[in-house]
Amino acid sequence: MAGYVVVGSQWGDEGKGKIVDVLGDKMDMVVRFQGGNNAGHTVVVEGEKTVLHLLPSGVLHQDALCVIGPGVVVDPFVLLKEIDELESRGVNTEHVKISGRAHLIMPYHVKLDELQETRLAGNKIGTTKRGIGPCYADKYTRIGLRACDLVDFDNFKSKLATTLSIKNEQIVKLYEEEPFDYDALVEQFKEIRERLLPRIIDAVTTVNDALDQNQNVLFEGAQANMLDINYGTYPYVTSSSPTAAGVCEGAGVSPFKLDHVIGVVKAYSTRVGEGPFVTELLDEVGEELRQAGNEYGATTGRPRRCGWLDLCVVKQAARINGLTDLVVTKIDVLSQFKTLPVCVGYEIDGQVTTSIPASLEEYAKAKPVYRMMEGWEEDITGIRQFEELPENCRKYLALIEEITGTRISLVSVGPDRENNIVIHDLTK
Structure with missing residues (x-):
């Protein structure tokens, strides 16, 4: 087996996207293991620039299965927009898959991110206001919604009703803003659900089977070591672990399967x-x-x-x-x-x-x-x-x-x- 990890060695923006792309043509699979669309990976091929926020940077290589892993938080609307933009340029994206365990960034996460940063004022973290932190917070307080919840839509609606009541209470009482409409959110996800379902997979089994079959698998993170939630300049950090250790949790693989750890x-x-x-x-x-x-x-x-x-x-x-x-x-x-x-x-x-x-x-x-x-x-x-x-x-x-x-x-x-x-x- 050959497990490759690409990590940022500073504060991000080191050029990880380019390096994943360079290695991509020798990979059977590229796996994003943490973060969300709060990162921008730039790939330049023959002068044409592609900026990716959520899709793995190996997406331009058709032979490499691209997996958004369990540790990633996914804004489904951003994901589909990126897919549409690539497909409008003639890039096939059928090889892009999503772990059923990946948590979904909901519209209220984005709103809360903006409100929290505004309230912190001079002590702001400097987030991208993409809803990443609030989504991870819901994950760890166990009220988050995951990609797998979209399979049984009645179950999704039930979970949404419970979580939305909590979020609306925060938005109204703490920030004195208008609450989100439950029916409108249900309709939004109903419209995109059918496009997402064919991409949802059991990523843990898929990735480990590939490693066990001696395929080349490249693990890609967002951000970098100095933005790690544990070892970065806390609290001015991201909400997950972009380190090599984060691969084990964020992709569901053993550390013994990681052979090459490449720092950019x-x-x-x-x-x-x-x-x-x-x-x-x-x-x-x-x-x-x-x-x-x-x-x-x-x-x-x-x-x-x-x-x-x-x-x-x-x-x-x-x-x-x-x-x-x-x-x-x-x-x-x-x-x-x-x-x-x-x-x-x-x-x-x-x-x-x-x-x-x-x-x-x-x-x-x-x-x-x-x-x-x-x-x-x-x-x-x-x-x-x-x-x-x-x-x-x-x-x-x-x-x-x-x-x-x-x-x-x-x-x-x-x-x-x-x-x-x-x-x-x-x-x-």
């Missing part, structure tokens, strides 16, 4: 939303990075916060996820900088550490300890052999390997599917 790391740092960011650049250099890297959210369009590479963050990801390989993306963006500071430690109250503090108050006091690297000016987007990279670029990559203790197997030198330098074949 951007050659500099970015994050979206609130929370501490030690290497953030709040000057013209940060804006230069943003413009050169086109650092705007694929889901929200929000400008990303930009800073120098923080290897303390990547080292933490290597440790927690047990990374076997690293993929470095967007290193071509750095070609214009003469000097490249790389954070290799934090100074907190006069002490130097490489660990990520649990306390945000302590983390906010951290000052970066930089190792200064010489830059390069050559355009590297056309390079396909590692040895042809400028010497200073190779030294930059060597530092990443040194600090993280993880080999770099692929270097992305541009957004297109073909803009890659393969150092070690990830599928062997």
Whole structure:
């Protein structure tokens, strides 16, 4: 068997979608294991850009079964919209399936997400307001609705009536907003139900059978290690676990079936939303990075916060996820900088550490300890052999390997599917 995991090693937006797409033609199955449509994965093929929010990034490969796993929260209206957009371009989506155990994002989840963020005001989390957190909250308070509930629609309506009474009470009494109409919601789901039913499967059996038959299965998460609900900059995190461990819970597979854990790391740092960011650049250099890297959210369009590479963050990801390989993306963006500071430690109250503090108050006091690297000016987007990279670029990559203790197997030198330098074949 060959189980592959692709995880983000920073705060997300590292280019995971591209890497899943690159590996997709060698996969029998691509499985999304957590998150929802609060992420945007961009895939570029021959100059044509596809932005995916909920569909697995392997969807453009017709031979790979694409599964939305039990740990994902699914907005069915967004899902069908994405499917319709792809099919309007001639992309067949019959290979897209949904776990019956996946929870459904309901319209009231989206509304509550917006209301909660507004109420938090200056203490807002910075969510995408897509209903992700409220849906996961219902999951863990055991009042959520799942894809399998759509099979018996009378059962779905009964469960909806119970949950909606709770949600409407919150909306009316706490936020003084108009309640949702039960009959209108029933009609909305009645209209889309027949389109969803053929896609609902027993994903746990399907995925494990594929692994047991020695098929190649790639597990794809949204967000990244520093947004993990347990190990990220809490509370400025997502509502699930985008780590390799999250695969076991979110897809229903044993950790013994995960052979390759591939961490994707951007050659500099970015994050979206609130929370501490030690290497953030709040000057013209940060804006230069943003413009050169086109650092705007694929889901929200929000400008990303930009800073120098923080290897303390990547080292933490290597440790927690047990990374076997690293993929470095967007290193071509750095070609214009003469000097490249790389954070290799934090100074907190006069002490130097490489660990990520649990306390945000302590983390906010951290000052970066930089190792200064010489830059390069050559355009590297056309390079396909590692040895042809400028010497200073190779030294930059060597530092990443040194600090993280993880080999770099692929270097992305541009957004297109073909803009890659393969150092070690990830599928062997």
